[in-house]
Amino acid sequence: MVMETLFGDAFEHPASKPSGPARHRVLITVKAAPNPSQTHGETVCVAGVLLGPYGATGWIRLYPINFRHLPAATEAFKKYDIVTVDCQPAGEARLESWKPNMSTLRVETHLPPWRRRQELLEPIIDDSMCRIRNAASADARARSLALVRPTEILGFRLEPHPGWSKGEQSKIDAYVNQLELDVFEEAQDKTPLEPPRYRGFYKRRCADPQCTTHEQSIIDWEFVALQRHLWNRSDADATAAIRKRFYDEICASGNDVAFYVGNQAKRPQTFSILGVYYPKKAT
Structure with missing residues (x-):
């Protein structure tokens, strides 16, 4: 396209992918x-x-x-x-x-x-998440990044993060152990990466006539950074603050919202939300 x-x-x-730098x-x-x-x-x-x-x-x-x-x-x-x-x-x-x-x-x-x-x-800006996902499902070399404007934002959902998987935790442990053994890495920050407190999802409909809606996870740095800032707040206060920022403010009716999306190398049909684009609507 x-x-x-x-x-x-x-x-x-x-x-095709270039062969050199x-x-x-x-x-x-x-x-x-x-x-x-x-x-x-x-x-x-x-x-x-x-x-x-x-x-x-x-x-x-x-x-x-x-x-x-x-x-x-x-x-x-x-x-x-x-x-x-x-x-x-x-x-x-x-x-x-x-x-x-x-x-x-x-x-x-x-x-x-x-x-x-x-x-x-x-x-x-694209208007069809369905087209992008279908193309990536058929060919791993298809477009893996896009900015998609929905026809309708249907909701925002939070759930507790389950913690790192065994595979993810083993990666963290192996890296920290490697730093501990390396005498040349004394100045390196050895604090293990902590999982965020919540996972978030936006639900929306795209312009494809056959769209049955999309609900995709949010992996935006700012989404996780806000959670770190709210570490000492109760669940009720923290989730209210996250919802206020990422749904009430960013997805306000006066904003012309589109979502940056990207897929996974191992699962090209699976797209996540990398960030949100939200200029004011033209008046």
Whole structure:
């Protein structure tokens, strides 16, 4: 699927994965919550849109990144920064996935809400989660990142997080044990990654005539960070505060909401919500 951006750049899914390194210019749009990793302790997926001379040209996933142990030369960056970074193609089926060399990352500028962000992102918004999911189910190389605007947001749900699985916990334990044994890692933060308190889900309907609704889990860094901030609050207070922020405020009727979604390498048909795009509706 090829889209035309506001200024004429072609926005399309790549036909194949490049074989060599490249320096990419990226508008950072999402930062996922950290996941356990045996090699890195914890890893974070950062995603955004590739930028050409006149607009967005495609999606990109930067992974793995360990924010606790970034190279000293890495510049601090946040969502909606435009950055440049050297990358290597990742060894997996998803064509948007690249391994970044974080010591080469440089921040060009930050785009404040919302006009400049909208100029780049509105032309590439999709309206069918069904189409994206069906394509990924049929072909692991199909588009694995998207920004999808629903026709209707049907609900927001929280449930207690069950804790790390045995496999996830073993990865954390192995990494911490490795740091303890390495005499050169004295300065490293050895605190094990804790699971969040809750899992969250948005339910919505897309524009596909056959849509039976979508309920997808939220893995946004900000969703987990808010939970950490509320660690000493009761369940009733904490869930009320999370619902207020992620449903009442972000999904308010005056906002033109769309969801950043991404799938899993091992289960390409399974998409999660990486973040929310919520400019005000035009009046």
